[in-house]
Amino acid sequence: xxxxxxxxLLALIAGSLFxxxxxxxxxxxxxxxxxxxxxxxxxxxxxxxxLLMGGFYLGLLSPR
Numbered sequence: 001x002x003x004x005x006x007x008x009l010l011a012l013i014a015g016s017l018f019x020x021x022x023x024x025x026x027x028x029x030x031x032x033x034x035x036x037x038x039x040x041x042x043x044x045x046x047x048x049x050x051l052l053m054g055g056f057y058l059g060l061l062s063p064r
Contacts, residue, residue: 002060009048016041 020037055061 002055006048006051009044009051013041013044013048016044
């Protein structure tokens, strides 16, 4: 379940990145939607980092 959540966050991060690319490609003059998508990507990346650190701390994930 924990690894599935990590994969879901990775998919959301990639989706947000490609959404920002699409917003910039469609209308380069108006970057507010792209900025919001990139802000969401950074927030999701920080959440993923915190989730990974918590998983290692609690023993839910183990290094190979």
